[in-house]
Amino acid sequence: MMQKKVCMLGTFSVGKTSLVSRYVRSIFSERYLTTIGVKIDKKVVATARGEATLLIWDIYGDDEFQAVRASFLQGASGYFLVADGTRRSSLARLPALKSLMEDTVGKVPCRILLNKVDLHADWELGTVEEQALAELGPVIKTSAKTGQGVEEAFVQLTTHMLGG
Amino acid sequence: MPLSTDLLAALDLLALRSIESECFEVLGTPPAWAAPFLRSLPDAGRLSRAWLCDTFPFLESFLCDAAQLWSGPAPGRIESVSFAVPWPGGDDLLLVASALRLPTDCLLLIDGNQAHLHEQLRLLQHARDAHLVHQRLQRDVLKRDILFHSIVHDLTSQLSAMRGVFQLLQGSLPTSGAVPPELPGLLAAGLRAATKQEALIADILDVFRSETGSDGAPLDEATSCDLGACIDETVKLLSPSASWRRVTLRVQRADTASRGPTIRAESRRVERVLSNLIENALRYASRGSEITVTLGQRDGMAVVFVDDDGPGVPRELGAQLFEKFARARSGGGKTGLGLYFCRLTITRWGGQIGYEPRQPRGARFWFSLPTV
Ligand SMILES: Nc1nc2c(ncn2[C@@H]2O[C@H](COP(=O)(O)OP(=O)(O)OP(=O)(O)O)[C@@H](O)[C@H]2O)c(=O)[nH]1
Ligand SMILES: [Mg+2]
Numbered sequence: 001m002m003q004k005k006v007c008m009l010g011t012f013s014v015g016k017t018s019l020v021s022r023y024v025r026s027i028f029s030e031r032y033l034t035t036i037g038v039k040i041d042k043k044v045v046a047t048a049r050g051e052a053t054l055l056i057w058d059i060y061g062d063d064e065f066q067a068v069r070a071s072f073l074q075g076a077s078g079y080f081l082v083a084d085g086t087r088r089s090s091l092a093r094l095p096a097l098k099s100l101m102e103d104t105v106g107k108v109p110c111r112i113l114l115n116k117v118d119l120h121a122d123w124e125l126g127t128v129e130e131q132a133l134a135e136l137g138p139v140i141k142t143s144a145k146t147g148q149g150v151e152e153a154f155v156q157l158t159t160h161m162l163g164g
Numbered sequence: 165m166p167l168s169t170d171l172l173a174a175l176d177l178l179a180l181r182s183i184e185s186e187c188f189e190v191l192g193t194p195p196a197w198a199a200p201f202l203r204s205l206p207d208a209g210r211l212s213r214a215w216l217c218d219t220f221p222f223l224e225s226f227l228c229d230a231a232q233l234w235s236g237p238a239p240g241r242i243e244s245v246s247f248a249v250p251w252p253g254g255d256d257l258l259l260v261a262s263a264l265r266l267p268t269d270c271l272l273l274i275d276g277n278q279a280h281l282h283e284q285l286r287l288l289q290h291a292r293d294a295h296l297v298h299q300r301l302q303r304d305v306l307k308r309d310i311l312f313h314s315i316v317h318d319l320t321s322q323l324s325a326m327r328g329v330f331q332l333l334q335g336s337l338p339t340s341g342a343v344p345p346e347l348p349g350l351l352a353a354g355l356r357a358a359t360k361q362e363a364l365i366a367d368i369l370d371v372f373r374s375e376t377g378s379d380g381a382p383l384d385e386a387t388s389c390d391l392g393a394c395i396d397e398t399v400k401l402l403s404p405s406a407s408w409r410r411v412t413l414r415v416q417r418a419d420t421a422s423r424g425p426t427i428r429a430e431s432r433r434v435e436r437v438l439s440n441l442i443e444n445a446l447r448y449a450s451r452g453s454e455i456t457v458t459l460g461q462r463d464g465m466a467v468v469f470v471d472d473d474g475p476g477v478p479r480e481l482g483a484q485l486f487e488k489f490a491r492a493r494s495g496g497g498k499t500g501l502g503l504y505f506c507r508l509t510i511t512r513w514g515g516q517i518g519y520e521p522r523q524p525r526g527a528r529f530w531f532s533l534p535t536v
Pocket of ligand 1: 017019035063066119142146
């Protein structure tokens with residue numbers, strides 16, 4: 001079966017690990033355990049265009065002290081840029097991450113995950129920010145807590161990677 | 165004496181020597197953490213690149229970098245970030261890989277020292293948590309500021325109503341007849357208090373807008389105004405208050421032109437800066453003295469000096485004069501925001517602001533702004 005490498009990119013605490021845990025293991029924890037380095041999970045996805053084994057690279061939060069290295073992105077067939085709707089600052093480095101990705105592997109399928117949609121009361125983004133996100137790529141609103149949009153996001157990206 | 169074959173295991177290192185292409189041999193006794201992984205090997209002493217990448221998928225990208233080092237001429241060492249692998253029945257195992265190019269050998273070391281790696285993780289977690297708390301606090305402070313300023317803003321409408329009533333009453337006082345003798349004075353005092361209160365509120369709101377950038381900055385190219393006209397306007401506005409204090413306000417121009425210079429700034433806010441500086445001077449100038457507002461040029465910038473003959477600024481206040489709540493000179497119903505607002509505004513427009521003592525006494529406040 002075809003193997004496809006997918007990277008989770010975004011600053012710290014946006015929910016990269018939680019989205020993977022929700023998708024791969026159907027679990028969610030409120031507790032924040034930061035990711036040091038890289039963790040790779042596997043999952044078989046069935047799409048209308050066939051099956052693929054995803055190698056999901058959950059990478060540490062990118063910030064000004066610890067930027068993501070280009071070598072992690074090599075060989076990726078697709079990626080997610082993850083933003084946290086309750087923290088406007090989580091959008092800041094996404095354009096740079098997108099450029100790094102494109103410089104390393106070229107233009108490959110991408111989805112923008114606007115995560116934590118379950119937290120309405122703390123939502124910090126307005127239409128301006130949501131439009132800025134949409135300029136980076138197709139946006140999917142997700143919640144690792146409720147599961148909203150998560151399956152859909154992985155299936156959409158995989159379909160796109162399989163040539164859809 | 166040969167090194168103990170247990171040394172590497174004791175250090176939690178899985179050491180692999182690259183032999184022929186795509187193949188490695190295990191050096192010494194493997195460490196305990198590696199045992200469950202190596203169990204699946206047909207020959208425990210040898211393993212292939214494919215097996216390595218299948219067992220530790222992270223190594224796929226690291227081995228590309230390692231291959232470059234190994235094929236190069238010079239000895240050296242590179243290290244990966246840490247990577248987590250599922251550990252049978254427990255937490256993830258944290259590992260770090262390094263590639264070594266020695267004169268005789270090419271080595272791949274996988275370090276599984278959990279105590280060391282978990283210590284790094286703990287530090288990172290602390291930093292992340294602190295960063296989140298900081299962001300949350302900043303957000304809360306901003307929310308509170310907005311609330312506070314809406315309240316302050318709401319105070320102005322009642323205040324202008326009060327001022328209007330005082331003005332009406334003042335205007336409708338009969339010129340003769342039964343007016344209690346103290347009434348005109350009381351009305352004037354009420355009017356002064358309301359006006360002063362409005363100015364305080366204007367200061368607070370100005371600072372808030374400058375700090376949060378909600379003042380419409382940055383200026384677009386077309387925004388400009390006549391600095392001379394701003395001075396005339398402000399002086400006109402403040403002359404009643406000056407004459408009440410028996411102080412003369414005099415405008416002095418370095419050149420004879422009656423207009424200009426044109427500066428890239430917004431007149432309403434230039435006038436608030438000017439009135440802040442002149443009101444300060446009025447507060448400290450002695451009765452019967454003169455305050456001079458001088459308009460000149462310096463290094464291609466327009467400069468304004470506001471000079472009074474008051475006691476000047478105590479030396480110890482100097483450095484923080486333009487900071488928030490710096491209690492400019494002795495307090496008295498001021499917010500301590502006026503000069504702070506002036507600095508924010510002037511520097512935002514590419515200008516400078518400053519203070520110098522005058523000899524033998526008095527204060528000179530000045531600011532400069534680029535001309536168009
Ligand atoms: N309510 C809610 N909380 C979420 C959601 N996704 C993540 N969280 C919480 O957000 C925090 C951070 O989640 P992580 O998944 O660890 O974030 P990360 O992006 O992997 O963070 P780093 O590894 O540090 O870069 C955790 O406390 C999660 O419980 C969500 O969709 N809704
Ligand atoms: Mg994580």
